[in-house]
Amino acid sequence: EAGVAQSPRYKIIEKRQSVAFWCNPISGHATLYWYQQILGQGPKLLIQFQNNGVVDDSQLPKDRFSAERLKGVDSTLKIQPAKLEDSAVYLCASSLAAYTDTQYFGPGTRLTVL
Amino acid sequence: DQQVKQNSPSLSVQEGRISILNCDYTNSMFDYFLWYKKYPAEGPTFLISISSIKDKNEDGRFTVFLNKSAKHLSLHIVPSQPGDSAVYFCAARGAGGTSYGKLTFGQGTILTVHP
Numbered sequence: 001e002a003g004v005a006q007s008p009r010y011k012i013i014e015k016r017q018s019v020a021f022w023c024n025p026i027s028g029h030a031t032l033y034w035y036q037q038i039l040g041q042g043p044k045l046l047i048q049f050q051n052n053g054v055v056d057d058s059q060l061p062k063d064r065f066s067a068e069r070l071k072g073v074d075s076t077l078k079i080q081p082a083k084l085e086d087s088a089v090y091l092c093a094s095s096l097a098a099y100t101d102t103q104y105f106g107p108g109t110r111l112t113v114l
Numbered sequence: 115d116q117q118v119k120q121n122s123p124s125l126s127v128q129e130g131r132i133s134i135l136n137c138d139y140t141n142s143m144f145d146y147f148l149w150y151k152k153y154p155a156e157g158p159t160f161l162i163s164i165s166s167i168k169d170k171n172e173d174g175r176f177t178v179f180l181n182k183s184a185k186h187l188s189l190h191i192v193p194s195q196p197g198d199s200a201v202y203f204c205a206a207r208g209a210g211g212t213s214y215g216k217l218t219f220g221q222g223t224i225l226t227v228h229p
Contacts, residue, residue: 042118042203042220043203045216048216056212104157107155
């Protein structure tokens with residue numbers, strides 16, 4: 001069974017530029033999550049999708065971050081414009097169902113904002 | 115406010131000995147506690163979990179203990195192997211309300227097992 005795929009693996013941009021990350025969850029997983037992991041901290045949930053609908057985006061900085069999950073499969077997370085404090089690893093995870101199923105994580109995208 | 119804390123940033127253990135990783139939480143509204151393991155350049159992988167109504171769960175070399183009165187849980191690895199060297203994250207799952215099903219992670223502990 002293929003795992004959660006993410007691309008790119010690494011990205012370096014300058015502040016005020018925009019960037020987008022892509023995630024392909026495990027086939028059949030209805031729930032998709034985006035986490036931000038800042039160096040030295042644990043992952044923090046940014047947004048959760050159930051199929052193509054948003055379940056929780058309370059921690060998403062909506063003035064600069066946006067995410068979508070068209071057709072309930074792949075998802076993209078965008079930052080526009082990026083700030084220095086956005087430097088982090090962005091992890092995508094998926095689970096069969098929401099709330100109680102095990103979350104499976106992708107390898108993450110390491111973003112450096114200069 | 116950090117609801118889940120791992121106060122030891124790192125732990126070094128000799129191969130064959132016991133590794134004990136600790137985690138404290140400040141909120142009682144969690145129904146499950148989980149441990150994830152993370153190798154460099156990979157995402158976290160689920161290791162073991164425990165329900166808030168249990169005090170111990172064992173899976174092979176891994177045992178998680180939960181002390182609800184102290185709001186403390188620990189992961190024991192016996193015997194430790196060099197392949198166990200990784201970052202270990204403790205996570206707590208919200209039991210209800212707007213936090214239902216949401217995972218709150220600790221900062222992680224880097225475990226190094228020396229041959």
